[in-house]
Amino acid sequence: MVPNGWTLNNFNSVAELIHGFQFREHHFSESGVPIVKIASISHLRGVSLEKCSYISEEIASEFSKYQIEAGDVLMALTGGTLGKTCKVQEDIEICLQNYRVGNFKPKASFLDKDFLYYFLISFTVQKKIENIVNEAAQPNVGKADFDKIKVLTPPLPEQRKIAKILGTWDKAISTTERLIDNSKQQKKALMQHLLTGAHTQRKRLLDDSGKPFEGEWEEIEVGDLGTIYSGGTPSTTNKAYWDGEIDWITPTDITKQDSVYIKSSVRKISSEGLKNSSAKLVPKGSLLVCTRATIGEMAITAHEMCTNQGFKNIIPNKKTNIEFLFYLLTYQKHKLVSKASGSTFLELSKSAFESMKFRVPVIDEQQKIASVLTNADREIEVLEQQLADLKHEKKALMQQLLTGKRRVKI
Known part of the structure; x- marks a missing residue:
């Protein structure tokens, strides 16, 4: 149903898709005019000219019709990021449009540029693009695909008001993303300061009496920080071993999450599967360290669970704070990788892992360091939740505004 005062138009009657030029190797030079x-x-950040190719200014003059301007709406027309869209920022320098980058030009009497941008990133258009991706071996979109799309078109003043409202949400999202980036950089700096040992710290944390911690950190082997177990896999041909109630962690379970703590696994095993394999239950508060393929990825168990053979799992002793150890080994991940070996795939053996040495403070200082870094992680998690909420709310608002279900006052 077309809202009162709106029109339903074929895409090609209100906008035009312009393809870029297929620049070849002989066009490129070390500097000059960037090729987009x-x-x-980049969705909310416009066009990034970092790590791009260039052509000389002399050659660029021959391709002026492919010059990108501020406010242009660009979209990836092929590949794994098909449908990725951005609005070109106001301070863009002179640059040219490459092949398979689409530049959408609205017909000024029908469509506002900003409204066109929000229409292209809307659920309606992105869903059509997703369907193309699912149906094609090598997904591409072009003029013929967009000519099949209908555009619900409000009067220009209403288009501009809709775009202005959605732009406010985009600014809030961009601000939150910058806050997350800044918080992550601050955490990185904290880790560098707090985890490199007393001999490099300019300022130590305070103990419970309010005095700075003193004394050198002790160099300790990983094997002396707790008890270390490997994991295992029950026979996959015995159905009785699977789909039980015991979480069985694989490296994929670790890499797909952002939290310090892991709560569940995709696959679960039964008590029989546990008994008839080398998998071993480790208690809550154990550190699961990937030592095969994705070496150095890790998480702390939120409850009792087990892993496959791609892990070395640390049950800490009384002198080890497990959160501190998580941050320490995360910061020193490069050392774990350097100790790995193997011709088919890299693996860090149990003996090599146990013999690795790291500088470690006394338990009280470990706890203070872990507390500071845990708080930094919590701040990031709060911001990331705020970002997720903003994106969800904007998506719902877009659906209402672009379909006329919610009208704006002009």
Whole structure:
């Protein structure tokens, strides 16, 4: 149903899709005018000209019709990021449009540029693009695909008001993303300061009496920080061993989450599966360290669970704070990788892992350091939840505004 005062138009009657030029190797030079490729498109941040290719200014003059301007709406028309869209920022320098980057030009009497941008990132359009991706071996979209799309078009003043409202949400999202980036940088600096040992710290944390911690950190082997167990896999041919109630962690379970703590696994095993394999239950508060393929990825168990053989699992002793150890080994991940070996795939053996040495403070200082870094993680988690909420709310608002279900006052 077309809202009162709106019109329903074919896409090609209100906008035009312009394809870029297929620049070849002989066009490129070390400097000059940047070429905007699909990788240059960043949804809320416009066009990134970092790590791009260039052509000389002399050659660029021959391709002026492919020059990108502030306010242009660009989209990736092929590949794994098909449908990725951005609005070109106001301070963009002179640059040219590469092949398979689409530049959408609205017909000024029908469509506002900003409204066109929000229409292209809307659920309606992105869902059509997703369907193309699912149906094609090598997904591409072009003029013929967009000519099949209908555009619900409000009067221009209403379009501008809709775009202005959604722009306010985008600014809030961009601000939150910057806050997250800044918080992550601050945490990185904290880790560098707090985890490199007393001999490099300019300022130590305070103990419970309010005095700075003193004394050198002790160099300790990983094997002396707790008890270390490997994991295992029950026979996959015996159905009785699977789909039980015991969480059985794989490296994929670790890499797909952002939290310090892991609460569940995709696959679970039964008590029989546990008994008839080398998998071993480790208690809540154990550190699961990937030592095969994705070496150095890790998480702390939120409850009792087990792992496959791609892990070395640390049950800490009384002198080890497990959160401190998580942050320490995360910061020193490069050392774990350097100790790995193997011709088919890299693996860190149990003996090599146990013999690795790291500088470690006394338990009280470990706890203070872990507390500071845990608080930093919590701040990031709060911001990330705020970002997720903003994106969800904007998506719902877009659906209402772009379909006319919610009208704006002009």
